[in-house]
Amino acid sequence: MKKNLRVKSSKFIDETYRIGFKFNGIKYYGFKGDTLASALIANDIHLVGRSFKYHRPRGIMTAGSEEPNAIIQLHNNSSRTEPNVRATEVEIYEGLEASSQNCWPSVNFDIGGINNFLSPILPAGFYYKTFMWPANFWEKYEYFIRKSAGLGKSPTEPDPDIYEHRYIHCDVLVIGAGISGIIAAKISAKKGFKTLLVDENPYLGGSTIIQNSEFFKLNNQTSGSWLEKEINEIKKIDNLEIKTRTSVAAYHGYNFLLARENLTDHLPIENRKNKTRQRLLKIRAKKVITATGAIERPLIFNNNDRPGILLSSAIKKYADLYGVSCGEKNIFLTNNDSAYEAAISLIQKGINVAAIVDNREQVDSKLLYEVEKNNTKVFKGFTVTDTFGYKRINKIQIMQLSKDGQKVVGSKINLSCDCLGISGGWTPAIHLYTQSGGKLKFREEDQVFIPKNQSLDHLSVGSCNGDMTLNEIMTNLLKDLKLFLDINDTDYENIEVLSCFNQSKRNIWLLPSDKNLGKTKPFVDYQNDATAKDIKLALREGFRSIEHVKRYTTTGMGTDQGKLGNMHALGIISETAGAKMGELGTTTFRPPYTPLTFGTIVGRNVGEFFDTFRKTPMHDWHVKNKAKFENVGQWKRAWYYPKNNESMHQTVQRESKAARDSAGILDASTLGKIDIQGTDASEFLNRVYTNAWSKLAIGKCRYGLMLNEDGMVYDDGVTTRLGENHYIMTTTTGGAATVMGKLEDYLQTEWPELDVYLTSVTDQFATASVCGPNSKKIISKIFPNLDLSDGNFPHMSFKNTKIGNISCRVMRISFTGELSFEINVQANYAKSMWEKCIEAGKEFNITPYGTETMHLLRAEKGFIIVGQDTDATMTPIDLQMDWIVSKKKYDFIGKRSLYRSDTIREDRKQLVGLLTENPKEVLEEGAQIVTDIKKLPIEMIGHVTSSYYSPNLDKSIALGVVKGGKNLIGKKLIIPMENKNINVTVADPVFLDKENKRLNA
Amino acid sequence: MFVINCPYCGEREQSEFKAGGEAHIVRPKQPTELSDDQWAEYLFMRKNIKGIQYERWNHAHGCRKWFNMVRDTSNDKIKAVYKMGEEPPTE
Known part of the structure; x- marks a missing residue:
């Protein structure tokens, strides 16, 4: 029969409201108002967990958020399970299930407890020292270390809350x-x-x-x-x-x-x-x-960690607030008046206080007199030198302190007890x-x-x-x-x-014992099992900075961040190293003060709300037509449209072929669109693009390349002149916001004199791109009144027209090298426009294609994708795009950087085409390119940036960047892979239709 | 997290702003006249002061305006904000 230690009713506890809970599978009862800790103590349970390193039995030590020992797992093996919860903070509720951590098979019989006996060979830094060599054994060590590391178990199911x-x-x-x-x-x-x-x-x-x-x-x-x-x-x-x-x-x-x-x-x-x-x-x-x-400080003495050893303020709180007695025979060890407050509380309630061991020799304290009046023996100038009892304290040994407090003198006195309250003052x-x-x-x-x-x-x-x-x-x-x-x-x-509090205190950071320090276990950090010995060892081994000692000994690195013991660690370091406390500094207290759940940090931003995503107006059509999507920035872009269990490869091959053989259609709505107006719009474009814009006629489109001030390619896209002082710029999908930001930056800070206004219209317009040899026929069906002749509507021009009453901007521009038309409409009409294109294209087998096919088609033409073939280290010259860099313009962003000593180096990585010896072999993007695999170390001269199997050329094609690549055309290089070496030949990056015949097909 | 007093909108949370590096670095009017070293000075060299630092900030999720800020990097106290083109405050 377990004892009931509920000794006194408390107004904070509702004894009419009984609550059942389970601890380590056994059912107990507490009352409304109890914490798990107070309810366990009421049931005479102090042994709650095992320590981290030595697996020593540990009990409840505090009554608050500073608890280092009584950390438990809530609702093990359920979706609500939570590790490392402080039993002192958990309010009990009907159905609560808690279990001990860091013990196997049980908290009462824990195999890991053997570490306690091995502790002489497990000093501070044991793992660092032991598992260092041989270096290649680390992987083997790691498995076992990981298995025994960590306290609680993290949940494996989604959080239901x-x-x-x-x-x-x-x-x-x-x-x-x-x-x-x-x-x-x-x-x-x-x-x-x-x-x-x-x-x-x-x-x-x-x-x-x-x-x-x-x-x-x-x-x-x-x-x-x-x-x-x-x-x-x-x-x-x-x-x-x-x-x-x-x-x-x-x-x-x-x-x-x-x-x-x-x-x-x-x-x-x-x-x-x-x-x-x-x-x-x-x-x-x-x-x-x-x-x-x-926070009340513990005291550091030999075996100061046994279940049944609590802070004196915790004992007081359990008695006063929860009406629970922590033991039936209580002793206090103190260096100040606080323990007397607790003792008086217990005595008032009729709880036995057997003795008080006070480090101080002479104390004029009203609280002390009160205790003595109640026949409690006070040992003045004494300290505890050892404690006994494996799973619960049952005896202490005390001795008198020497005058300087560094030694113990006289004879040993043994006192039996079942609870020891300690008070080292307050932090x-x-x-x-x-x-x-x-x-x-x-x-x-x-x-x-x-x-x-x-x-x-x-x-x-x-x-x-x-x-x-x-x-x-x-x-x-x-x-x-x-x-x-x-x-x-x-x-x-x-x-x-x-x-009536007497403020005198006898502060001794590490209380002496009759035993040699090496034979004692005075814990400084309870949770991480760091002892005073470990700290002294760290100092002997040369650690000086408090931050280093902390990491080496792991003092203060537990989930409690050393709220109890950090001051003692500092004290011991300062005494040992002979440094003054004030000058030593403290370790850094970092947030959070007490651990937060991930759920709290994430809040409602889970699942589909984790990040915002953007959909084009045609999104539902893509979903209905079984598109797979890829994320581009925040956009969901149609990736490919598999039919009848096609693989991705099969789909992309089919889509690519259809686009070149007849007609394809792409949702290009995600490209960034910036409306540029103002009398200086042309001048502004001259300054931000590498090529010249002043002479672009109204109604015409031009491709532009934008650099950073360091000369590296930043973004590209087609800009169309809508009127004398009106342009619309397109940017890459991912770069839209940063381009807009950069342009605004220059306008506001460098060129405030320019009369230019920028407006993002990415979301206001949507775009369908129809390409392929039959695209003209499809467009003429949609716009029967539009003259599509090359004379009236040449490549790189646009027309304003209508579908019914809806205004459309049709641009004849191409990213695939095929004849193509891009229809731009106000976003809310885009889905019906798209469906009209599909309807009109039916007889030509118009094939919707996604970003993957788009990438393949442009690679056949050697068109770059900024961010895939470039990586902020590529100049237009490196990309073999010298043609787009104006020699005449006095200045543009990045111009000066194009002839810095570094950017004019001949051996920079340059964009080239790569053809595999075996035309069926498709290279892996990111693979390294080398010349010689025999000479070690192998020099890497470049890497593959884009690679596809081209169904239109019926062979593998790739783009890559290679040092001095421009001058290597025709040369054989090697791409070493895990199981083979692939031979490739450097080629021109344009693989298909070099003469651009298809644009006017 | 700072509270930044946008010269156009007033006090707003730092999360609405984007830092834009050191302020008062003027883009050379005639880059082509500069030597590599002079250009590199403009392009790469930035101070990282412990103490009073002049910085560019952009109210990216607000009015989108760029402005300048004087910040003591040793304690993150913002000493002043002022519009682009305005002279920095002299203490």
Whole structure:
């Protein structure tokens, strides 16, 4: 029969509401208001998990988000499973299933526990040192290391829950709803500031709300009941929003903060349906007040990690808030007054406190006298030198500290216990303050880092500012707040404060033991099993920077980011290295403060909402006609249209042949379209394209190449002159937005004198491109009144015409080398125009083709695709496109760069055609090109950029870039592949119809 | 994440803006007259100052206007924003 350690009723626990949950498969009960940790302790369970490296039994150590040990897996093997959840933060609900992590076969009998006995040979950096050599064994090692690495298991199924993001703007954000946060929020809101108060707990009031002691009073009431009234009042203030279960994860510049609001995690699973689980709050606050409190420090002594060893403040919280006793025979080890607060709480409730071991020799403390009055033995000037009990502490050994605190003296005393509370003082929770860029200073008296300075947009108040007693808190809070909010008075001016906390402390970072350090296990980082020994070893091995020691020993690198032990690590380093704490610095506290779920980060942007995608007006037709799509930028472009189980290759061969033999049709709507108007439009084009534009007649089209200022090809496309001062430019699909941006940049910043206006019209117009020898017949069926003769409508010209009442711009331009016509219409008519083309083309077997066929057809003609055959290192000269670079123009973007010493090198990579010795062999795009495979190392002189099997030439063709390729025409080169070497011959990049006869067919 | 005071639109989130590198680098009027070294100076050389830096920014997802900004890169404080063509503030 398990013991029931629910010893006292608490108003935070609803004992009429019993909740069943499972831990490691066994059913237990707790009450509404319990966390998993408090419910487990009530059931006398302390052993919750195994440590990371040595698999040592570990228990619940804290009662908050700083928990390093009690991290569990929720709902194992379900779609809702979540690893590394802190049992101290999980509110229990009906149906909760939790299990221990990092143990096999069970937390009680864990095979990995053998590491504990191997620990003498597993020091810091063990993995780095051991698995370094032989180097080629790494792959074998990795398999085993990976298997044993990691704590929890990640889910394998999609997350069934809903998450969302919300923006919040406020005047004042107060983080933390302890006594300081409550007062700060109330003053701020009452002075008219729109205030948001957030706290990670489900309740308000922090640690003060459970303070029910005669030793801490405000206006003659216990601080807890005083605060309770304040809380009831702030709930009524209109311009104060309060969010509980909300943890601030990140504090970025300009008071931009991210917080996670937990909405349903405390509800029974069946009540969560269709509700948002967690919300990521993106908060922009004019002013931020951090009232994040302080985290109690553990003490570092031999075997300080056993289940049943808890922070003294946690023991107090379990008793006061949850009505649970952590043990039946409690002992405290402390170096300050905090443990006495906890002890008094227990004694009040009739829970046995067997002894207090205090590092301090002489203490004049009212709290201590109170404890002694209750016949609890206080060992002054003593410390714990060892603990016993494998799965739960059952005994401690104490000895007297020497005067300097570096040794233990006298005889050993053994004390039996089932719970040891430890208190090493307090560490201000400055994590968020430093995330925001705040600098710290070190306070010698109690060995803490506190905020160095306050600013006008951020203030730290309460214990996170280093104010540890009620007196200090009240005095500094009011003084600082008045300056910060620029107000003269508050409601709290004449408050009477009683605080009996003696601030003396005997700080010893590493408590001595009677045993040699090498024979002890004083844990500094519980989660990662880093001991004081490891830290000293790192220093011996030459590590000096705190950041290096952290990484080498993994101190502070667990999911808890070392919230408990980091200060001790610093202390031990400083003592060992003889450096001053303040000068050593701290490791960097990075967001998130506590782990976030991926769901929260992603919010609603999942599945089809992961990224926006753009569809052309003809998209539905493509879908209906079984097109496969490819993503080009954000566009969904028809890739190919397979018929009757055709493969992609078969489809593309059929489409390519049809386009050249009769007629093909392509949806070209995605190309970027920029409307250019203004009296200087021609001059502007002269400056942005490499070729000349002034003489382009109205009604004519011209291909243009655009460079970056460094001379490298940036974009290309056809621009048409619609009127004297009116052009329409087309860009590549992917480059549309950046081209527009670049053109605007030059217009606004370099050439503001030019009268030019740019408007993106990509979405306003849609385009069908009809090509092939029968295209003219199809176009004449659609536009019977249009004179399509070469004289009236030559290649590279356009006509304004109509289908019925709908205006169309028909351009005779070609990207395939075939006679082609591009019909542009207002986007909302595009689908019917497309269908009209299909209808008119039926008798000519008009074949819709996608981007893949388009690529093949243009490659037959040696036309480049910017971004495929170019990669921002190719000049037009490299592309053998010298013809498009004007020699006459004084300047254009990139011109000067075309004759820099580097760009005129003869041995630059240049675009060439490649023909395989075996015409059936199709090269792989990206394959390397070499001349000599015998001489090692093999020099790579280029690579394949485009490669296809051409059905129209009935052979394999490819484009590639090769060093000095222009002068290598006819030369044989080698493309070494995994299993063979492919012989290729360098050729002209134009494979088909060099004379451009087909354009006028 | 900054809040940037666009000289045309007012305060907006940084996510609406695009950074455009160092400001006040004027494109040479006569590039052909320049030596390789002089051209390279314009083309490649940019300062990366810890402290006060003059930068170009574009309100890309807003008015699309380019403007200049003075930023202290050591603490990300924006000291001033001003329109293209305007003289940089002298402290």
